[in-house]
Amino acid sequence: MGSLTKRRVLRTIILLVLGFYFLLPLFAMGEFSTRGVNDTRSLDSWAQITQDPDLVDAIITSLELSITSSVLMLVILVPTMAWIRLRLPKLQRLVEFLCLLPLAIPAIVLVVGMAPLYAWVNYFFGDSALTLTFAYTVLVLPFAYRAIDAGLSAIDLKTLAEAARSLGASWLTVLLKVVVPNIRTALIGAALLSVALVLGEFTIASLLNFDTLQVQVNLLGKRNAGVSIAVSLLCLLFAFVLLFALSYVGQRRRQTVVEE
């Protein structure tokens, strides 16, 4: 009993101290971004978020990128990963290696090799910031691969596919009507992670000279710290809501498996 109370006290101390350590900057961001003139409070910094056309453009660009990158990721990853489990187990190791490779190559190194590549990309596709879709799809590969792999491992893909095939379904039907609905939650998880990662990405965008959200926030901070801090707080909270929602998506899958 004595050790149990000791454990509870220790736990409370850890949670309080580290909770304070992590909440203090959040509070400071709220305080800083609501400063007015002469020690008054004002929401000017927050109001300016929507009034800066460059910032609004950058936010829209980043939102578009988060969608295009998630879609491209799903389109190239899901059919390949399902197909490899069904027909090409020989490629399993190679695909896993390639998908996890970005973990060993820091983004700052990848961008060194991408700079000359993007000279070509911009020649063929124009110099829209949306061309970052290619780079971002590479960045999200490790996270997306793990999420989708976990989803595919949880279902009996071979049996499901054989059943559908024996009933005359084409491979496309198998993919869209059997595989996708069965790993729906894993796909949502992979997409949410990609969205959060793209919205927070700075390294590649800034060094390839594209105006995304984080690049603008950084630029803006040089002349108006209040607005940058307000947007930063918003980014952190938005990412938190995404990941918090994700924790419930995962849970629902576990529940339905139990029900079945």
Add this chain to the structure above:
Amino acid sequence: MTAVAPISTKPGGPTKSGAAGRSSALSYLVALPFLVFVGIFLVYPTILVLAGSFQDSSGAFTFQNLTDLTKGVYLQAFIRSVELSALTALIGAVFGALLAWAVAVGKPEGLLRRIVVAASGVLAQFGGVPLAFAFLATVGFQGFVTQFLRDNVGIDLFAGSAWLFELPGLTLVYTFFQIPLMVIVFLPALDGLRPQWREATASLGGTSWTYWRHVGGPILVPPFLGALLLLFANAFSAYATAAALVSQGSPIVPLQIRGFLTGEVVLGQENLGKALGLGMVVIVSIAMGVNVLLQRRMSKWVR
């Protein structure tokens, strides 16, 4: 019965066996878009960096770039990067492990755990630039804590130097994504500790100390060391937070590489940036490789 028979003779049957001959070649076609995409946007840039490290500006083979890394500012940047990464990995691992433990002994589906895990995910993986601004708001020249200490306690945080924008500041900022990363990485290991082991220790007369000294501790050593390496690799690769905070000078390797990309390059040394990249990849790969070995050892126990 009648339903079963037709299925086996359905058109799908013969076409499948007919396709079997072609299928091996054709089946690779499905994987082709993925392989082409990854080839162009991941493998090609990587090779470009690795190959460029061994070329001079005219494209001829040379070891000059790599020997330059072992001298002067570049060597210093590597040493500083390693120190920063090792120190923040250690701090992150210790406090992160404590926080993970505090969360793990709570309810598995509880709200506290969800909040801590989600917040850790945000800070560990998506912090970047916002984290730098969080720090400016807290301990920057006009930060909340800076003003509070100056006005109420009479302490000037910047009396010594502009430390926030140098290594001590980076160390402090980095703990804000290192501790959360440790929570995410270490939580599964703690979850793998079975309550039965604790009960078994207790029923044999062991105390809480005996349990951690002889059962829980030894099991957690490999995952802890593995997490330490992962944290090291993470801090070593980090760029965004440092780039947003430090706009002048390049104390660490990622910022040195920025210098090469934004044009502060001495003529004839274009490929030195690639060599710096190669150096980073080598160090990160070693840390990750040892981590994989430790994980294999761990999987014997946890699961």
